[in-house]
Amino acid sequence: MTGMATERTAILLMHCADQQGLVAAISEFIARNEGNIVYLDQHVDERRGIFFMRVEWELARFRVAVEAIDKAFDEAIGQRFGMHWTLSFSDEVPRIAIMVSRLPHCLYDLLSRWQSGEWRVEIPVLISNHEDLGDVAEQFGLPYHVLPVTPENKAHQEQRLLELLRAQRVDLIVLARYMQILGPQLIANYPNRIINIHHSFLPAFPGARPYHNAHARGVKIIGATSHYATAELDAGPIIAQDVVHITHRDPVEELIRKGRDLEKLVLARAVWAHIQRKVLCYENRTVIFD
Amino acid sequence: MTGMATERTAILLMHCADQQGLVAAISEFIARNEGNIVYLDQHVDERRGIFFMRVEWELARFRVAVEAIDKAFDEAIGQRFGMHWTLSFSDEVPRIAIMVSRLPHCLYDLLSRWQSGEWRVEIPVLISNHEDLGDVAEQFGLPYHVLPVTPENKAHQEQRLLELLRAQRVDLIVLARYMQILGPQLIANYPNRIINIHHSFLPAFPGARPYHNAHARGVKIIGATSHYATAELDAGPIIAQDVVHITHRDPVEELIRKGRDLEKLVLARAVWAHIQRKVLCYENRTVIFD
Amino acid sequence: MTGMATERTAILLMHCADQQGLVAAISEFIARNEGNIVYLDQHVDERRGIFFMRVEWELARFRVAVEAIDKAFDEAIGQRFGMHWTLSFSDEVPRIAIMVSRLPHCLYDLLSRWQSGEWRVEIPVLISNHEDLGDVAEQFGLPYHVLPVTPENKAHQEQRLLELLRAQRVDLIVLARYMQILGPQLIANYPNRIINIHHSFLPAFPGARPYHNAHARGVKIIGATSHYATAELDAGPIIAQDVVHITHRDPVEELIRKGRDLEKLVLARAVWAHIQRKVLCYENRTVIFD
Amino acid sequence: MTGMATERTAILLMHCADQQGLVAAISEFIARNEGNIVYLDQHVDERRGIFFMRVEWELARFRVAVEAIDKAFDEAIGQRFGMHWTLSFSDEVPRIAIMVSRLPHCLYDLLSRWQSGEWRVEIPVLISNHEDLGDVAEQFGLPYHVLPVTPENKAHQEQRLLELLRAQRVDLIVLARYMQILGPQLIANYPNRIINIHHSFLPAFPGARPYHNAHARGVKIIGATSHYATAELDAGPIIAQDVVHITHRDPVEELIRKGRDLEKLVLARAVWAHIQRKVLCYENRTVIFD
Incomplete structure (x- = not known):
């Protein structure tokens, strides 16, 4: 260990x-x-x-x-x-940028692991395409950069994002329910250094609204998948996955609620494996040493 | 209960x-x-x-x-x-026909539950498209019908199968790794009364060779899904699902081995729910009372 | 729901x-x-x-x-x-007092569920026998009362605690890794309204240092149990339990780390069931409606 | 592998x-x-x-x-x-003696793994303290020895048992729900070569009637533990454990039913690890290579 x-x-x-x-x-x-x-x-x-x-x-x-x-x-x-x-x-401390949109559950979880000293990492910057979670950043004493993305400014914002990441000497980017597709340049610059959390047991239910699709299909389990972001959406090397059982009693809202706990757990496991230098990638697969 | x-x-x-x-x-x-x-x-x-x-x-x-x-x-x-x-x-005893191909693990599991009295069911007939598992049938004292299927005889064999099922007053058909697509007439005659086991956590990896596809995709969990057979392959109402964690150490052969235990467990749970009259279908979904 | x-x-x-x-x-x-x-x-x-x-x-x-x-x-x-x-x-909002000692992981988890609006509850007061987590309380804008307990002042502090809880019209007390045995009067005043999290799958490893005992025994799973506090230590009605697999590779420190995630999840499930009015107690057991 | x-x-x-x-x-x-x-x-x-x-x-x-x-x-x-x-x-084929009492579920499971070729082992002998499962042995074409045990004949029967095991050059003894305490001589002769299945997540509920005790305590999970038999009952090195969730709806009979599936799975995992030479014992603990 x-x-x-x-x-x-x-x-x-x-x-x-x-x-x-x-x-x-x-x-x-x-x-x-x-x-x-x-x-x-x-x-x-x-x-x-x-x-x-x-x-x-x-x-x-x-x-x-x-x-x-x-x-x-x-x-x-x-x-x-x-x-x-x-x-x-072992004494190198990874510098992590967290990117979020509007959902706070993964963000709270990551920040509490950092602040409590559970993880020995630095979090020099939070980045979002929305204002919403600025208060959480402030509460934890962290800078919060809002880079709203529109079809028009996408390329420009990606450039600003890259500069920000470089200025902060970021080692790892964690997409903590960041609901925006990353630009190709960003992905190319951080190969196997961008960790995303997807709210389904991939390859089932890729893309948007997986909980709604899971409910419509009538599955008995829902899951979450943490993977490295690659140019192809939801298709990068999988680092961690887990599932939880559901029943017919669970409406979509309840899948979303149960899924939230899964998402933060699975994302945390993936980030932990990465910062322990226990992940090795090849041919779109991972070797996770335990 | x-x-x-x-x-x-x-x-x-x-x-x-x-x-x-x-x-x-x-x-x-x-x-x-x-x-x-x-x-x-x-x-x-x-x-x-x-x-x-x-x-x-x-x-x-x-x-x-x-x-x-x-x-x-x-x-x-x-x-x-x-x-x-x-x-x-509660005193009606369901009559089950089991259909198999070459893999025996689900068959052994079902037959031992029946023979030991764990399940109060009758199994009047085993049906297969191969000779292979005739010995197992004989060992458990059950009749074994071989109905080999070719593109030419498919319609004819489906007819014979239907007659056999009717003659035996079968209530439920269990496809215990029966690797042959059922004919439309059979499916139409036994709505929500044909239980299949698929060796993946559907809707991921439908169709053939799910373990090979799971390995290629590098997932960290494999699963099994038991569902009612419908006209659309691997798309019927899901009754039971479960998963098991795997690692990079597991080659395809090991996924197959681990999956076997999952398949027999998930199939048994689905059949148990059905014979307890705890499954209700609507709109391609199930309500499973517990 | x-x-x-x-x-x-x-x-x-x-x-x-x-x-x-x-x-x-x-x-x-x-x-x-x-x-x-x-x-x-x-x-x-x-x-x-x-x-x-x-x-x-x-x-x-x-x-x-x-x-x-x-x-x-x-x-x-x-x-x-x-x-x-x-x-x-359904529109009654439960008022929860959280009691902690030095470990922050459950506290962070509960507070983030409250602050993000995931749970509709009020948290009028945090209480501890140590100063340590005052910063977390402040960060979330909550009052933090320190009631250090010694053998000499135990009865007196219990009285102060009771007054504090009454003054705040507290409906539910959550012991979020509060490492101090509660007094009998407190327990008598809040029957089935004090939820504790114990870091083992009770009844295995009651009392102190369950992870050390689990490691010494060489178990392959560790667990967490959330239960109502009763006069007998670690013996109250169980609300929620879960486990995680471990291996020989995991030293005690790793059990503690893995257990932490389990503790916060299991405690949150128990509190959620309680505030949904889905828990009913009788004869030291619970009925959990789902 | x-x-x-x-x-x-x-x-x-x-x-x-x-x-x-x-x-x-x-x-x-x-x-x-x-x-x-x-x-x-x-x-x-x-x-x-x-x-x-x-x-x-x-x-x-x-x-x-x-x-x-x-x-x-x-x-x-x-x-x-x-x-x-x-x-x-790798080409040495382990010779396994299976010991049973009256419950057949683990026996069926072990025999089907052997007969189907899933496991490359030899099973030269089944031994029981009861007549009950002789039919199963016969069905699988295996010799079945009944050695009924009474307080009076215990030492004598242990001696016969030892002779039988030696005559058959047994490498491993599997207690497949054998409900009789083994004699000290047998245990001393087969150190870390007797695998037992206990129907609880040890160390919770050792001894007799664990499902009844689990129900009385109101736990939310039940488990099974496979371990090497040692002189102290239910205290040997643990090889495999797993659990399943239960609810207030489950009466004791249902715990027994659900537990059965767990027992056969956990026992099979332990035997598989052993025959793969992936288990190493020291200080009453196991190292399980995966």
């Missing part, structure tokens, strides 16, 4: 074509340099022949200086195996 | 346009005739303005003779309120 | 010895006075021979004046059947 | 005091000998300082002969790290 390590750790997420000796080489690199592994999980997608791994080790006695690890790892392992990898450190 | 009543009971399932005094009139009809209500559940779909009710009462001291109840109820209540209703009795 | 009715409704919760004609008499009373039933659920505990019912009807055209309904019902039904019953109205 | 490997694999389950270089040494041992790792999962219990690992590799090109692996591994790794380890091979 990253969250449990009291010492500073290094975290490697990697994937490459499966080949013999991968685990041995990686763990030998860490052991040779006196790193103590506290987490190692490996997965092979046999159909696709891809190797995935997350490894985390304590840095206290590690012989390679923190700023030299990536070069050392790349030379020893990365190049040799043709590996895609990212290195991060 | 029907299953719990030690005495013989009458069960009424009804629905009609919502109007004042319905519950009063129905319960007064039963009370006046000295029936003791052991179950009453009522539901109003406010959007559609439809009233639904299931009521069950003990017949021990009921003043109306069993064979005269339907006439008495129709005159006192049914006609007055323009009601759709069905009357049944 | 009370929450869905746009018109003002009356709600009756009742139980009595089971006897013939109960439903007929009650529904006839409402129908005769031109009330339109929007919810009726009835349950008979056959073992104990107890009848339970929740009925809700629209008052728009009801012939009995609101202030005269209890007298009229008591004369027509209540006395005749020896019934325990409570009458309430 | 062991079950998925088409080639023969070796499986190592190991634990020892946590120390640096463990993963490197183990994976290097396999890589050096040309083994291709298809599964590796590692876990460190930081509180206790224990390292756990399951590793599985293909034997096709492995340079060490199958019968020499244990010696080679012990010399290279086992002794060096003071490791507890067990080696097995």
Whole structure:
């Protein structure tokens, strides 16, 4: 558990074509340099022949200086195996921008996790296409930017949004029931770094008004799906999903009410997995290390 | 609980346009005739303005003779309120035909519930489009009819199937992973009396190979759906659904394995609800009394 | 759904010895006075021979004046059947006191449901035995009373607490991870009106440190239980319970983290059921109408 | 997934005091000998300082002969790290004895998984303290031994049982609702090789009549727990648990009915984990590799 390590750790997420000796080489690199592994999980997608791994080790006695690890790892392992990898450190605090529209339930949930110290993150900015939730931002002492979107100003607002995100050095964008389709430039600039919550168990009921569609179809479960936003709507890599049982007694309003609790829970799980560096994407799918 | 009543009971399932005094009139009809209500559940779909009710009462001291109840109820209540209703009795034993193809897990589960006395039903006949599961039928002492279906003989086989079902006075057909689309005549003859199990959380992944499609999409849950078969494939009224969580570690084979347990459970729940007379259909939806 | 009715409704919760004609008499009373039933659920505990019912009807055209309904019902039904019953109205707004100690997650959740208008309740007062969460109260604009409890001042503080609750005309007390045993007088004064959240699936792991005990026992699920507080610790009538799966990978800290989400969800469900007047208690058990 | 490997694999389950270089040494041992790792999962219990690992590799090109692996591994790794380890091979077929009393639901479920080929196991013998389920054994073509137990013959019958198990070279004993406490000698002879199913979410409701106790306590969930049998009743290491929601509508009979489905599912999951060599025990807890 990253969250449990009291010492500073290094975290490697990697994937490459499966080949013999991968685990041995990686763990030998860490052991040779006196790193103590506290987490190692490996997965092979046999159909696709891809190797995935997350490894985390304590840095206290590690012989390679923190700023030299990536070069050392790349030379020893990365190049040799043709590996895609990212290195991060447990003491890096992610900077999150939250985007909302009018519904506050996910926003309250995220902000209370931040404010109470449950999550060690920074939230430098809230962004919305509506004025409505400005009071919540103020109550939590956060800046609130309103960027209303119309067909005419869409491109312009996307540009302003990008500038804002850059100025705030944002690592992750969380769409907390932001009911506006993102522009392609934004998505291209934050690959696998925009987390959305959709209020159905995708791929069922994509698009607008999923609860109404669920009610019309007479399903016995409703769900929520958190995924990375991609150019194709509601089709990005799924990070977390959950469902709740409903009955014929539940009118649409009740689906919406029950769904709200699910949405905030599933979104929080997805964001938590991401900030723990436990999510790895490939071919529109995710590997979630647990 | 029907299953719990030690005495013989009458069960009424009804629905009609919502109007004042319905519950009063129905319960007064039963009370006046000295029936003791052991179950009453009522539901109003406010959007559609439809009233639904299931009521069950003990017949021990009921003043109306069993064979005269339907006439008495129709005159006192049914006609007055323009009601759709069905009357049944707790001691009627449903006759079930099970249809299978090659996968045995649902079949074993249904047969063991029957043979152990968990369900009070009769299973006069097993029908398949393949020879494969004949041994299982024999082991449980049941007749096994093979009706192989080809594009050429489809209409003819459907006719034979209908004759077989009629000859056996079948009340309910359970498609226990029967991998063949039913003919329109069969469906028309058994409205809301053919229960199918589909191996996904419909409406996600209809049609063939849902586990492969679920794996390709990278979902984090898989499901099973039991529904009444209608003319439109995988689109009939849903009776029961459930899901199970999966991870990136699960290859398609593992989805199939985990799904199997879900399928037999969800199918059994749907059949149980039906034979307890707790399912009421309208507008391609179900009311499931609990 | 009370929450869905746009018109003002009356709600009756009742139980009595089971006897013939109960439903007929009650529904006839409402129908005769031109009330339109929007919810009726009835349950008979056959073992104990107890009848339970929740009925809700629209008052728009009801012939009995609101202030005269209890007298009229008591004369027509209540006395005749020896019934325990409570009458309430959908437009009555419950006044809730929240008691906390140091953990904020349930508090944030409750306050956000209130502030966002998800729940139509009033929260006139927050009470704690610690200073810690005063900032959260202030942020939401609510008065925060600190009543530190020591063995010496326990009786005195209970008296102050009672006065505070009375002065604020509190209908319901929610113990949102309040880590102090309540005094007997308080419990006696608010029977079935104090809702607690316990961080285990009771009756497993009562008392202190349930997550540590769960971890030591090696269970594969953890849970949360919301119940009415009674004189016996962790033994009151259970309103809501839920669980989440854990694995050997989860250290105690992770159980605490996962449990937090469960606690706030289960507590919210229990409070919601209570304020919807859907909970009825008898013999240390609850009937939860849905 | 062991079950998925088409080639023969070796499986190592190991634990020892946590120390640096463990993963490197183990994976290097396999890589050096040309083994291709298809599964590796590692876990460190930081509180206790224990390292756990399951590793599985293909034997096709492995340079060490199958019968020499244990010696080679012990010399290279086992002794060096003071490791507890067990080696097995994917083509070893476990021999399971099933013990039952009068309830057939778990038995049917286990036998159908075996007979249909879902599980690759052998079931050389069924044992019971009652005659009742002999017909089921016969139907599945299996020998059925009745060993009735009385206070007088308990020691003698345990001896006969042990002889029977030895004669059949039984690897695993599954107590499929066997309602008789096992003798200490049997338990001592099959450590972590006797799997029991208990019909509650332990540690809640240990001992007899858990459903009656659950109903009396008014819980909102019931559960089932599968665990290894130890000398202390219902206190052995938990392998699998699951729960199902219930309501006030469910009388004890309905808890028993709903529980039955849970019991067979949870027992099957536990047996499956065991025969996949994915369970490792220590200090009355289990590590379940997934």
